[in-house]
Amino acid sequence: MSLTKSQFKQDFKRHLKDDLALDIDEASYFDMYKVLAGMVKSAYNQNWHHTWRSYDQQHKKQLYYFSIEFLPGRMLQSNLFNLGWLDIVKDGMKDLGVDFEKIVEQENDMALGNGGLGRLASSFMDALASDGFAGNGNGIRYKYGLFKQKFIDGYQVELPNNWLNEGNVWEERRETHSVMVRFGGQVFLKPQNGQLVPVYEGSQLIKAVPYDTGMVGYENGVVNTLRLWDAEIPEDEESKYRTIDDLRRVEDLTSVLYPDDSTEDGRRMRIRQEYFFVSAGLQSIINHYLKKYDQPLTKLDQYVAVHINDTHPSMAIAELMRLLMDEHGLSWEDAWKVTVNVMSYTNHTIMAEAMERWDINMMQQEVPRVLQIIQEIDRRFVLSLEGKYDQNFINRTRIIANNQVHMAHLAIIGSHSINGVAKLHTELLKKEVLHDFYRLYPERFNNKTNGVTLRRWMAIDNPRLAAILDQEIGTDWRENPLELEKLLKYRSNNKVLDQLIAAKQANKRDLAKFIKQQTGIEVSSKAIFDVQIKRLHAYKRQLLNLLRIVKLYQDLKANPNADIYPRVFIFGAKAAPSYQYAKAVIKCINEVANLVNNDPDIHDKLKVVFLENYNVSLADRIIPAADVSEQISLASKEASGTSNMKLMANGALTVATMDGANIEIHDYVGDDNIFTFGLSSQEVYRYYADNSYHASEYYENDPVIHRVVDAFVDGTIPNISMEGREIFESLVQYNGDQFFVLRDFESYLEAQDKVDQAYRNPKHWAQMSLINTANAGHFSSDLTIDRYVDDVWKLTPNK
Numbered sequence: 180m181s182l183t184k185s186q187f188k189q190d191f192k193r194h195l196k197d198d199l200a201l202d203i204d205e206a207s208y209f210d211m212y213k214v215l216a217g218m219v220k221s222a223y224n225q226n227w228h229h230t231w232r233s234y235d236q237q238h239k240k241q242l243y244y245f246s247i248e249f250l251p252g253r254m255l256q257s258n259l260f261n262l263g264w265l266d267i268v269k270d271g272m273k274d275l276g277v278d279f280e281k282i283v284e285q286e287n288d289m290a291l292g293n294g295g296l297g298r299l300a301s302s303f304m305d306a307l308a309s310d311g312f313a314g315n316g317n318g319i320r321y322k323y324g325l326f327k328q329k330f331i332d333g334y335q336v337e338l339p340n341n342w343l344n345e346g347n348v349w350e351e352r353r354e355t356h357s358v359m360v361r362f363g364g365q366v367f368l369k370p371q372n373g374q375l376v377p378v379y380e381g382s383q384l385i386k387a388v389p390y391d392t393g394m395v396g397y398e399n400g401v402v403n404t405l406r407l408w409d410a411e412i413p414e415d416e417e418s419k420y421r422t423i424d425d426l427r428r429v430e431d432l433t434s435v436l437y438p439d440d441s442t443e444d445g446r447r448m449r450i451r452q453e454y455f456f457v458s459a460g461l462q463s464i465i466n467h468y469l470k471k472y473d474q475p476l477t478k479l480d481q482y483v484a485v486h487i488n489d490t491h492p493s494m495a496i497a498e499l500m501r502l503l504m505d506e507h508g509l510s511w512e513d514a515w516k517v518t519v520n521v522m523s524y525t526n527h528t529i530m531a532e533a534m535e536r537w538d539i540n541m542m543q544q545e546v547p548r549v550l551q552i553i554q555e556i557d558r559r560f561v562l563s564l565e566g567k568y569d570q571n572f573i574n575r576t577r578i579i580a581n582n583q584v585h586m587a588h589l590a591i592i593g594s595h596s597i598n599g600v601a602k603l604h605t606e607l608l609k610k611e612v613l614h615d616f617y618r619l620y621p622e623r624f625n626n627k628t629n630g631v632t633l634r635r636w637m638a639i640d641n642p643r644l645a646a647i648l649d650q651e652i653g654t655d656w657r658e659n660p661l662e663l664e665k666l667l668k669y670r671s672n673n674k675v676l677d678q679l680i681a682a683k684q685a686n687k688r689d690l691a692k693f694i695k696q697q698t699g700i701e702v703s704s705k706a707i708f709d710v711q712i713k714r715l716h717a718y719k720r721q722l723l724n725l726l727r728i729v730k731l732y733q734d735l736k737a738n739p740n741a742d743i744y745p746r747v748f749i750f751g752a753k754a755a756p757s758y759q760y761a762k763a764v765i766k767c768i769n770e771v772a773n774l775v776n777n778d779p780d781i782h783d784k785l786k787v788v789f790l791e792n793y794n795v796s797l798a799d800r801i802i803p804a805a806d807v808s809e810q811i812s813l814a815s816k817e818a819s820g821t822s823n824m825k826l827m828a829n830g831a832l833t834v835a836t837m838d839g840a841n842i843e844i845h846d847y848v849g850d851d852n853i854f855t856f857g858l859s860s861q862e863v864y865r866y867y868a869d870n871s872y873h874a875s876e877y878y879e880n881d882p883v884i885h886r887v888v889d890a891f892v893d894g895t896i897p898n899i900s901m902e903g904r905e906i907f908e909s910l911v912q913y914n915g916d917q918f919f920v921l922r923d924f925e926s927y928l929e930a931q932d933k934v935d936q937a938y939r940n941p942k943h944w945a946q947m948s949l950i951n952t953a954n955a956g957h958f959s960s961d962l963t964i965d966r967y968v969d970d971v972w973k974l975t976p977n978k
């Protein structure tokens with residue numbers, strides 16, 4: 180859709196007049212945001228219509244990506260960019276005297292996700308549309324996105340994120356595509372015409388209403404659909420909803436995104452949410468298939484792929500069985516064959532506590548028919564193993580054991596493909612965590628290393644870097660990410676290296692300004708910008724980073740002239756509200772920041788900045804300005820990581836454990852262009868096997884560690900008497916330090932010393948940085964999606 184600048188300016192002014200009866204000088208930034216977003220939407224609506232029409236006409240196989248989280252962030256700029264309008268609009272706004280940045284900031288982040296999992300789902304939506312595949316999202320339209328984080332006295336406080344308050348310009352309510360989802364009551368089977376049909380008593384119907392958002396492909400005219408479901412009381416059932424509690428239970432269903440993927444909060448509501456969006460999504464898929472594709476349901480697997488993003492949507496397996504059998508009369512055997520062929524599953528974690536298990540009584544009360552079907556899947560699974568495997572093996576792998584339903588087991592048994600999200604992670608699944616299943620179904624296991632939307636993180640967020648790339652290697656890298664490798668030719672080109680240094684400097688100045696605005700802290704853009712941005716979790720080891728800061732602080736106090744290159748430590752992280760340890764770490768980081776930033780002995784050599792409310796739009800700002808990327812999880816614990824990819828693409832050098840996708844980053848950039856440290860995953864597993872790690876020995880025997888750890892309880896860091904004690908105990912109590920922080924500390928310091936030295940040679944640093952950017956193409960979600968499409972979903976591109 181071509182648009183000239185003068186045309187844009189005219190249209191924009193006309194729309195302000197026509198829609199709001201305003202001239203530019205009378206309009207607020209929010210008015211202008213709404214008008215501009217409206218223009219973007221009308222520009223792609225045609226294509227949206229064309230896209231689904233063409234899928235229907237061609238009987239194209241479609242993928243539906245089921246995810247309980249989507250985290251697109253702000254969409255105005257990415258939609259403008261994908262339409263090919265961004266530069267024109269930026270220029271045009273400049274002509275009109277309008278601060279485009281301010282318009283962008285009017286949009287509330289669509290924050291319907293916690294972190295990496297939801298962000299991945301949104302990257303995939305972009306890549307599917309941009310690569311021209313028929314891939315749609317299916318999820319929940321939460322009224323409140325992930326909580327807003329504020330710091331009060333250094334503590335995290337959670338505020339509601341009422342992102343829909345001012346309306347959401349991107350969504351379309353599709354009332355006519357509503358479906359009913361049944362909860363609760365009793366169910367029994369009654370013979371009828373030689374078949375068993377379910378009869379329900381006392382159950383409740385909830386109306387699921389879809390809200391669709393266009394997922395605009397990059398300059399290719401494709402617009403796919405993200406369908407998010409809202410819950411309402413059905414008109415003809417109103418009389419059955421008598422009490423306030425009844426009403427509240429319906430409202431609650433789509434009210435909050437659970438702010439943790441690994442604790443026990445609100446388990447019953449979580450089961451209801453999972454069933455709600457899975458059932459609604461599958462019903463709408465089947466309705467559409469029968470109406471537009473007009474094929475028997477035994478062929479569903481030729482036209483439909485459903486992907487289960489982590490275990491949250493795994494009830495889809497039982498629900499599809501239910502729909503095929505109860506509603507459409509297929510036999511168990513036919514339905515099972517179709518279901519397994521339709522379903523595929525991504526595992527995102529190896530941490531046992533994050534593996535969902537639901538109490539069988541709760542499922543009985545909430546989704547009785549689905550539980551019956553799961554029980555039958557389990558019965559048949561056990562039957563198929565008896566006589567071939569011993570009882571222990573069967574007990575370890577079956578879906579239902581100890582009155583719990585093991586959702587990962589359901590997902591694995593009911594899917595034809597199971598993938599991990601980085602090479603190491605997939606290997607660990609096969610060898611350790613899911614080894615039993617790997618023995619049963621070796622052909623189902625495969626790896627799909629995660630990827631990121633490089634267009635967003637580079638072309639949109641870092642226009643200075645993009646301009647250098649465009650000038651030296653052309654603009655094709657936007658569509659063919661491996662073109663970035665062409666940059667390697669310039670690794671010794673002084674002009675290009677100087678340009679890269681200047682671009683990074685300018686980005687750092689922008690971030691320094693933002694930091695000053697947000698926190699009042701003055702930082703120098705000449706210092707190393709050392710960044711750790713991700714959810715706060717023990718395994719991600721923000722604490723390891725903090726211990727190092729405390730050590731540097733102590734070094735400088737002992738010797739104010741110590742030769743330490745100035746650094747700014749930048750954190751962004753939310754802790755789940757019920758995760759006490761993580762909140763204690765936040766408090767400690769904030770108090771260390773206070774201490775370090777205000778101590779004159781430190782001479783601005785160290786600054787610690789913890790930015791509030793980490794989300795996609797904050798990531799958009801921080802990432803282009805990073806020099807150092809902290810990816811320091813305990814080896815084996817981070818399944819993949821994606822901030823590691825975004826940061827390398829923007830030229831940050833990684834301080835990395837050999838974990839997740841860090842290993843693959845290391846493979847591409849080589850030893851010399853990354854700072855690796857710490858235990859390997861084999862070493863971690865060896866420690867587990869022989870139980871030989873005793874953190875207290877490191878504390879007792881290493882005077883540096885002793886001094887640093889004591890700072891948490893001896894008053895060195897003020898105002899943390901409770902939290903400091905908690906951290907202290909987590910480290911040195913018998914059996915403590917679950918994530919080997921003290922074990923990896925010395926090795927971490929060595930890696931950081933190398934960073935300190937390397938940064939002193941700007942040319943060499945820029946060269947390493949260039950090599951990271953040049954290799955980032957391998958981590959484009961476009962390529963990840965191509966691999967899913969070929970190996971798992973079997974889609975063909977749209978013409």
Ligand SMILES: *Cc1c(COP(=O)(O)O)cnc(C)c1O
Nearest residue numbers: 294295713794795798820821822
């Ligand atoms: C990329 C991203 C993440 C994932 O970060 P990891 O370091 O891979 O855990 C989380 N939150 C936001 C807002 C992101 O953009």
